[in-house]
Amino acid sequence: MARMRRHRHHLKALRDTALAHTREPHPDLAVLARELGRVVHRDGQALVDDMVRLHGSSRDFRRLLLSRRGQLTPVSVLLVVWPPDHVTPSHDHGGLWGLEMSLHGALEMESWTRSSEHSDWQLRGRDWLGPGDAMWFDAGTSTMHRCRNMSRHEVALSLHVYGGDLIDCNAYAPEAQGSHWHAMPQHLRIDGALPV
Numbered sequence: 001m002a003r004m005r006r007h008r009h010h011l012k013a014l015r016d017t018a019l020a021h022t023r024e025p026h027p028d029l030a031v032l033a034r035e036l037g038r039v040v041h042r043d044g045q046a047l048v049d050d051m052v053r054l055h056g057s058s059r060d061f062r063r064l065l066l067s068r069r070g071q072l073t074p075v076s077v078l079l080v081v082w083p084p085d086h087v088t089p090s091h092d093h094g095g096l097w098g099l100e101m102s103l104h105g106a107l108e109m110e111s112w113t114r115s116s117e118h119s120d121w122q123l124r125g126r127d128w129l130g131p132g133d134a135m136w137f138d139a140g141t142s143t144m145h146r147c148r149n150m151s152r153h154e155v156a157l158s159l160h161v162y163g164g165d166l167i168d169c170n171a172y173a174p175e176a177q178g179s180h181w182h183a184m185p186q187h188l189r190i191d192g193a194l195p196v
């Protein structure tokens with residue numbers, strides 16, 4: 001019982017921090033990253049220990065809801081479980097703003113930008129996120145990225161905050177020649193909700 005309460009306490013701190021800094025339609029995502037990073041550096045190991053107890057045996061990629069978008073909370077907050085070496089397709093975020101932060105392990109993020117919906121994608125670069133590190137993007141269709149758990153042996157965990165429910169988005173695959181990419185509509189699955 002005490003374990004469950006502690007588990008909820010750490011998840012609640014992350015969720016409450018995410019919601020407290022996203023009340024505006026265009027929240028300051030740098031401030032959100034700083035405040036979430038503070039929680040991860042303070043509570044990170046305890047949070048991870050509890051998550052590993054709950055999901056340590058799982059080797060599946062899982063998206064778990066911490067907070068669903070509602071009338072009072074226009075954002076969604078998710079925890080993502082990454083199997084070793086798991087890589088996503090290159091994907092956009094359905095036009096939503098978003099922030100993605102490593103909680104445990106290291107994620108590689110390869111990012112592309114484009115000047116309009118009809119322009120080709122240009123590689124922007126690679127970032128490596130350790131616990132408490134985040135990347136974020138504004139609303140619109142000008143960015144996409146591909147994310148990978150850099151460990152070949154260990155599960156990684158990350159926190160995702162979006163300006164709505166991220167259900168429908170696009171994955172992209174490059175054509176064999178040239179710099180054009182095909183868009184492929186995706187319908188993302190939620191694998192469960194965490195008790196907070």
Ligand SMILES: [Fe+2]
Nearest residue numbers: 091093100145
């Ligand atoms: Fe993403």
